[in-house]
Amino acid sequence: MTLALSSSLAAQQKDEVTTIPFSKTPYQVGEHLTYHVSFSSFVDAAHVELLVAERGTFFTRDGFQLRARVETTGVVNAALYSINNDYISYIDPQTGIPYRTQQVIREAGRTSDTSSEYNQPVGTAAIPPKLRLGEFPGTYDLVSALYRLRALPLVDGAKYYFNVRSDLDQYGAELRVTGRELIKTNVGSFNTIATEVRVPNNSEANSYRIHIYFSDDERHVPVLITAHQRSGDIRAELAGTEFITPPQTPTPTPTPTPTVTATPVKTPTGPPKAGEQPFPPELPFKAGEQLNFTVFLANSPQSVATASFQVRPRAKYFNRDGILLTVKAQTLASLSRLFFANDQINSYVDPNTLLPFRTELNLIEGKRRTQQTLTIDQDRGNAATDKGANIEIPVGTHDYVSVLYALRLFNLTPSNNSSTSRQNAVTILVNNRPLTLKITSLKRETIQLGTQRVAAIQLSLTTDDPQPDKYGLRLWVSDDSRHLPLRVTAITQLGPVRADLAIIPTNQQ
Incomplete structure (x- = not known):
C-alpha cells in the first residue's frame, strides 16, 4: 500500500489562492488500522499497520507521532521479496504537515535506518501566498500524506493537489473524488467515497492507477486501496480497526529471576471499532495474543x-x-x-x-x-461449503x-x-x-x-x-x-x- 502510493507521485505548479479544511478526526491517538495485502495470484502477500501512536513534545515541538509498518508474508516473503519496514512521521497537530520522519528499511537482506528533517514553518506561516484551487500546503512523507488525505472534506467531484517527498525526490499528485461505492471486506461492508490518485506529469507513476476508498464518515478510514503493476494487481484491504491504549512508562521495580522469558509480541491486530466489547472474563486469552x-x-x-x-x-x-x-x-x-x-x-x-x-x-x-470456505450453522448442525455442498455435523463442532x-x-x-x-x-x-x-x-x-x-x-x-x-x-x-x-x-x-x-x-x- 505504502509502496504503491510512493510510486504515484509527481510535480505540480501553483497559481491560485485557496484554503482547504483540515479535520482532526483522523488523528485520534490510539487508532490502529491493519491491512491484508494481496498481489497478483498471491492471496497472502503482505501485512500493513498504521497507528496514531501518541501526542507529545518531539524534538522540541508539539506533534503527533504516526507509525506505519509494511511486512511481506508467505511465499512473497520467502521466494520473491522480503520487506519488513517501519516508518515514523512527526506532524504538526494544527496542519498535519510533518517536521521530521524516520525510516527503518529492511529489504532483501539490506537494512538502513535514516531520518529526515523537513524544516517547514509552523501553523499559518506554513501557508504560501499562492495555491491553486484544491491545493493544500506543505510537503508530506508517505505516511503523513495518507492521513492528510483523510482530513480532507472529500467532496463529490473535487480535486485535491498535494506534494510528497520520498527519499531524495519530491513529487506532487492529485486526488480526484469519483463517487460513492459499497465495499465488502472480511470485517464487514462499508459505504465509501471512491477516489483515484493521478500523476499527470509522470506517465510511469500514473500507470499505477491507484484507487483509494475512504469510509463515508468523519474518520475517512481507507477501507480499500488498489494499484496496478505490470507483474500484477495490488489490493490492500482493511483487516482491522481498533483503538488501543497508548503505552505508559512503567515505574522501575525490583524483578525476581523469572522462570520464563518475556519478549516483545507483535502489536495486536484486529477489526473492532471504538468501544469494542471485551472478551468474556473466563477466557484464558485476550486480543493480541x-x-x-x-x-x-x-x-x-x-x-x-x-x-x-x-x-x-x-x-x-x-x-x-x-x-x-x-x-x-x-x-x-x-x-x-x-x-x-x-x-x-x-x-x-x-x-x-x-x-x-x-x-x-x-x-x-x-x-x-x-x-475452501465453510459457513457453519451450529444451531442446525450444518456446514455449507463455498462450492454449494452441505455437510451434516453434530451441534458443537x-x-x-x-x-x-x-x-x-x-x-x-x-x-x-x-x-x-x-x-x-x-x-x-x-x-x-x-x-x-x-x-x-x-x-x-x-x-x-x-x-x-x-x-x-x-x-x-x-x-x-x-x-x-x-x-x-x-x-x-x-x-x-x-x-x-x-x-x-x-x-x-x-x-x-x-x-x-x-x-x-x-x-x-
Whole structure:
C-alpha cells in the first residue's frame, strides 16, 4: 500500500489562492488500522499497520507521532521479496504537515535506518501566498500524506493537489473524488467515497492507477486501496480497526529471576471499532495474543518450519459478533526442497462458546491445494461449503483452530487415580468429515523449551478412527490457568515432528 502510493507521485505548479479544511478526526491517538495485502495470484502477500501512536513534545515541538509498518508474508516473503519496514512521521497537530520522519528499511537482506528533517514553518506561516484551487500546503512523507488525505472534506467531484517527498525526490499528485461505492471486506461492508490518485506529469507513476476508498464518515478510514503493476494487481484491504491504549512508562521495580522469558509480541491486530466489547472474563486469552512455534524434524536442532497463532479483537464479522483466530504455517528453506507447505486458516468463533461460524482454509502442502470456505450453522448442525455442498455435523463442532483454543478452557488436571485418566471429548471437522477428538490428560511434567524449564501437562489427542492414535499426537500445555500450548509432537510421513513455542509470555496477553 505504502509502496504503491510512493510510486504515484509527481510535480505540480501553483497559481491560485485557496484554503482547504483540515479535520482532526483522523488523528485520534490510539487508532490502529491493519491491512491484508494481496498481489497478483498471491492471496497472502503482505501485512500493513498504521497507528496514531501518541501526542507529545518531539524534538522540541508539539506533534503527533504516526507509525506505519509494511511486512511481506508467505511465499512473497520467502521466494520473491522480503520487506519488513517501519516508518515514523512527526506532524504538526494544527496542519498535519510533518517536521521530521524516520525510516527503518529492511529489504532483501539490506537494512538502513535514516531520518529526515523537513524544516517547514509552523501553523499559518506554513501557508504560501499562492495555491491553486484544491491545493493544500506543505510537503508530506508517505505516511503523513495518507492521513492528510483523510482530513480532507472529500467532496463529490473535487480535486485535491498535494506534494510528497520520498527519499531524495519530491513529487506532487492529485486526488480526484469519483463517487460513492459499497465495499465488502472480511470485517464487514462499508459505504465509501471512491477516489483515484493521478500523476499527470509522470506517465510511469500514473500507470499505477491507484484507487483509494475512504469510509463515508468523519474518520475517512481507507477501507480499500488498489494499484496496478505490470507483474500484477495490488489490493490492500482493511483487516482491522481498533483503538488501543497508548503505552505508559512503567515505574522501575525490583524483578525476581523469572522462570520464563518475556519478549516483545507483535502489536495486536484486529477489526473492532471504538468501544469494542471485551472478551468474556473466563477466557484464558485476550486480543493480541500471538503464539509463535518453531518446528523441528526428529531430534535435529535445525528448524524446518514456523507456525503463528493469533487472536484478533472481538468485533462484527459477517454481521455476527465474533473473535477471529488465525494460523499461518510455512516450511523454511531447509525443508522446502523436500516438502513445501504454506497454510493459512481463519476461524471466526462465537465469543461465548468458541464454536466457529465460518472457517477459511488456504492450504498448500506439496502438490495438494485446498482453498475452501465453510459457513457453519451450529444451531442446525450444518456446514455449507463455498462450492454449494452441505455437510451434516453434530451441534458443537469445532474446526482445526477453534479446538486448540477451546481445550484451554477444559479441566485438564490429570486424574489422581492411576487406573482412570481424565478425558474430554469434542467433535472436530476434518476433511469435511466430523470426527470425535478425545483429549486425555496423561501426566504432569517439566519440559525444556530452549533454555527454559516449564511446568506442563501432557495430553494425548486421539480420534474415533479405526486407528485412533495413528499420528501419535501429543500436546503439552502450561500447568496454569492459561493452558498455553507449549509443544506438539506427531508422527508424519517425513518422520517425527516437534513444534515448540518460541516465545513464552509471562503475563496473559
